[in-house]
Amino acid sequence: MSDRMTAPWGEYALARFPEDPRDRLRAWDASDAYLLRHLAESGTPLDGAVVVVGDRWGALTTALAGHGPTQITDSYLSREATRANLARSGVQPDGIRLLTTRDAPPDRVDVLLVRVPKSLALLEDQLHRLAPAVHEGTVVVGTGMVKEIHTSTLRLFERILGPTRTSLARQKARLIFCSPDAQTLRSRGRDPWPYTYRLPDDIGPLAGRTVVNHAGVFCADRLDIGTRFFLRHLPAARGGGRAVDLGCGNGVVGTALALADPDAEVVFVDESYQAVASAEATYRANLPDADGRADFRVCDGLEGWAPDSVDLVLSNPPFHSHQATTDATARRMFTGARRALRPGGELWVVGNRHLGYHVTLRRIFGNSALVASDAKFVVLKAVVRGPRTSGRPGGGA
Structure with missing residues (x-):
């Protein structure tokens, strides 16, 4: 099912992959919309290296396409959904990098946007892999539905990147704000995976x-x-x-x-x-x-x-x-x-x-x-x- 998501930068036709007219599930949810509103309302600078992790069906990458984001996903279906949604919304993929969790991460991250995954282990692994590219000026914002964000989720951000807090809930969605700290980045320990x-x-x-x-x-x-x-x-x-x-x-x-x-x-x-x-x-x-x-x-x-x-x-x-x-x-x-x-x-x-x-x-x-x-x-x-x-x-x- 194709649906339209309204974001501060426009309206986007989005669908899951493969598209099925019988599927009533949307390709975006309130947590995606909450994060995009926050970026616009807070005036977060998006002219640096923007990295989007765990974008489930490409909603965030599509809306932020004008800023040349790098998407990192573990899902082949999510990656193909992103390609299809970029095309469906008339967005040229030039300048957008689609990486997998097995690819080498970017060398620098100025804005890190994390769609909280179902797997806490995957979040831990991805934060460890990205930590060397994060600096004290990196803007780190996570998003998810309230039922997806737990104390253990916040502790991971805090242990690997730096001090972490959450937003008020809106439409059953919540944001995570993390302030990378040089001492935390240095002392985070090793990635326990695989x-x-x-x-x-x-x-x-x-x-x-x-x-x-x-x-x-x-x-x-x-x-x-x-x-x-x-x-x-x-x-x-x-x-x-x-x-x-x-x-x-x-x-x-x-x-x-x-x-x-x-x-x-x-x-x-x-x-x-x-x-x-x-x-x-x-x-x-x-x-x-x-x-x-x-x-x-x-x-x-x-x-x-x-x-x-x-x-x-x-x-x-x-x-x-x-x-x-x-x-x-x-x-x-x-x-x-x-x-x-x-x-x-x-x-x-x-x-x-x-x-x-x-x-x-x-x-x-x-x-x-x-x-x-x-x-x-x-x-x-x-x-x-x-x-x-x-x-x-x-x-x-």
């Missing part, structure tokens, strides 16, 4: 092995219980073929498959740059001599993949888009998997029982089988039936 730990002993091929997590990856300091259940019920080795760990996170599922089936080619896919970096680090920590058997891609799921190009897809889909609970991401992942799978190819999914993925799979594939279940989770399997001759379930797309 984080490495040993996996439990009862999870199949990866038992007792190493996992590497960059900041922001789901359950970065431990194995989440859904993935743990999935690892106990992975498909048997097939003696080769092409498999995809879809929404790979730290890559433990795809790495387990690669260990169990040495002849398989495994592709790790996620829209998070931190996740794909984690997956590659986890894979290489456990299969250091397996070059050429794995591929690592930051992209929008299986969108654009050639039909009949995959034998197996494994997925633990997210059911949140930032703060919104939605099955839209899972549906798109399942639909993309069906297009990419060969006839006879299988999608294996783990999810909470209450999400009803079996219903969604039957709509898309025409079938769904229960592989395993416990009180909280289910592992389901869907199969591409017959040749691709139509767009109906079981046929081709």
Whole structure:
């Protein structure tokens, strides 16, 4: 859904990416508008190096495009949304830098604008990475909805950059004001990310092995219980073929498959740059001599993949888009998997029982089988039936 955001510098047509006319969620919220109003009303000078971190759908970058901002994001979808929203609003991208969380940060930051992320770890990592470019004259303003800003959020700014305070709440949004301090910047300590730990002993091929997590990856300091259940019920080795760990996170599922089936080619896919970096680090920590058997891609799921190009897809889909609970991401992942799978190819999914993925799979594939279940989770399997001759379930797309 495209919507228009009014800011002090104009009105901007904005949409999430990929744009879906059925999606009623906006590409901006009250915290974006609050920050932009504050910048205009306070007369914050924007003629220096402006850096925007965590801009979810490009609303801040689009509104500030005339000041040549640098955007830093961990999300491929956010980056593509920014490109689309700049074009939709008739803004030329010249002078705007779109960086990822894996790129080298700018050498100097005069204005640092932070859209507070859901992950406190990702905020910690990004503040540490940007701190060398921050100086005592840097204007630092964070923004988020009230429910997203906690005492721990403020402590991070204070511990890494300098004294921090918050604004009054407006429309359930709040601003964070931080005054960088030379002593704090010097004594902030080291960035604790990435984080490495040993996996439990009862999870199949990866038992007792190493996992590497960059900041922001789901359950970065431990194995989440859904993935743990999935690892106990992975498909048997097939003696080769092409498999995809879809929404790979730290890559433990795809790495387990690669260990169990040495002849398989495994592709790790996620829209998070931190996740794909984690997956590659986890894979290489456990299969250091397996070059050429794995591929690592930051992209929008299986969108654009050639039909009949995959034998197996494994997925633990997210059911949140930032703060919104939605099955839209899972549906798109399942639909993309069906297009990419060969006839006879299988999608294996783990999810909470209450999400009803079996219903969604039957709509898309025409079938769904229960592989395993416990009180909280289910592992389901869907199969591409017959040749691709139509767009109906079981046929081709």
